[in-house]
Amino acid sequence: MLLDIVQNTLDGLAIGSAYGLLAIGFTLIFGVMRRLNIAFGPSIMVGIFAGAWLHSQWSAGMIPVFLATLAGAVLASAYVERISFAAIRGDAALASMASSFAIWMQLEEAVVHVFPGRTYAFPTLQTIPMLEIGPVFLRPEYLAMFLTAAALILLLQWILTRTRFGLEVRTLADNPEAARVSGVNVAQVAFLTFLLAAVIGGVAGFLIAATDGQITPKIGLWATMKGLIAMVIGGLGSLRGALIGGLVLGVVEAQAQWFLGAAGREIVTYTLLFLALVMLPSGLAGRADAGARTEALRRL
Template sequence: MLDLVQNTLDGIAAGSAYALLAIGFTLIFGVMRRLNIAFGPSIMVGIFLGAWVHVQWSAGLIEAALATFIGALLASIYIERLSFAAIRGDAALASMASSFALWMQLEQGVSLAFPGRTTAFPTLPPLPDIQIAGLFLGGDDLLVLLSAGLVLLVLHRLIYHSHFGLEMRALADSAEAAAVSRININRVAFLTFCLAALVGAVAGLLIAATDGQITPKFGLWATMKGLIAMMIGGLGSLRGALLGGLVLGIVEAQAQWYLGAAAREIVVYGLLFLCLIVLPGGIAGVRDTGAERKL
């Protein structure tokens, strides 16, 4: 029983980072109605810029974090311009294929710039571990949870209590209606893309700083985790993305503990497949997501 609770605790810590990735995906899908599969790789560019600053000038976490944000933002703008803004709105397939092509570019570019298998990343400041009634919460995990919670609060404030958030929600509801209401669609879509990049960069930063090292495979990893969490939670729902991330984290932790690493993958993908068949609206029970429109 204690194991079960402990795994859940570990899962929530990991899941909070997944939730941020899923929220980044959801923001982009919400305003674009198109899938940006190069979302993970754009974060990867960010953390590598952070690592470069760290290695080059032995900079600390703050400078590396700034560099991470800048890198993820630049990579995202590059993707937005080439794969989304430049391609007609009704050619969603082309946007997706194009973002995949840019993913390949970014991944190879980073591999060329950092030839080693792994690159060092500044670690989180040491925080005391917490132990209550036999349960253990590492200082790193606590910091990850707190940071993710803070980002969620700021996001909630921005989306539901600001003018920009209103414009964003209007665009997500209906692009035509938003345009008629004198909302500059292109501007809002671009800014949302940037916002998603920043949210993703926080997730990337937390994961990289916990591990202390990064590889170019991070791009694929982040895209997969974000997509899975988004789909389990319910495509198009921000609350669903949060729930999906936490569920994914908890399921992974439990499966890892009780069944082992090889079975963990089988359990996660089996759950995703079943979830899509039985519960296409996800945990959040989304009805109209616009997903039934052709991708």
């Protein structure tokens, strides 16, 4: 029993770190744009299928597949940014969201056209043997997932705190008006942030696909859902919160799956999510929705 819990927690933390990356991608975009890009998951899906295609055509190794995944995610994201965000006025947040949904439909249909089968193989890391730490097992791909996610988050932290671009991103997220006045090229920073989010999402997508070994176009919906949920659990607009939200979601899902099965997992996950939102609206990181209310009051 206790052992099961420990084992589930380890597995949950690994998958949760990938959720965390997805949530960080969402948070970056939301923070800079104040708009929701629900085509984030499908953009990653495009990347994953690009990787799978490279793999099936030329049986490419891990590194080319990884790069193809990133390239696909970045290209699809750039398309989304141009059509659904850059082309729509800044104050029309709803329109951007609806538009990104429309692009989602396009991306999904396009992928289904190119890959008419139901599932596709994705190269996996399973050549490394299972690690045993005392009585618990650690799947090597989970360890790789966790370590990659950790490294990426450190890198992101460095970019955001040490580079000029990072400073601009933080200014823009904190106060768009101030950023504009102090000479930040808002459109350019927003575009680059979109691409940065796509890279992070691409890495998360690659890790997940490489763990599962098979992919379907449904992974787009799946990635959007997990990322959104983890972001909101953690508290909107906080990168640390997004990571924590992802880890919590991963662990809860793993435990519920083990003890209650798939149907039980869904019920428990969504009940917890609903309760978390109602009782803890500022998220685990304790930061309230940066938008609506404070902004409305500021206008008084």
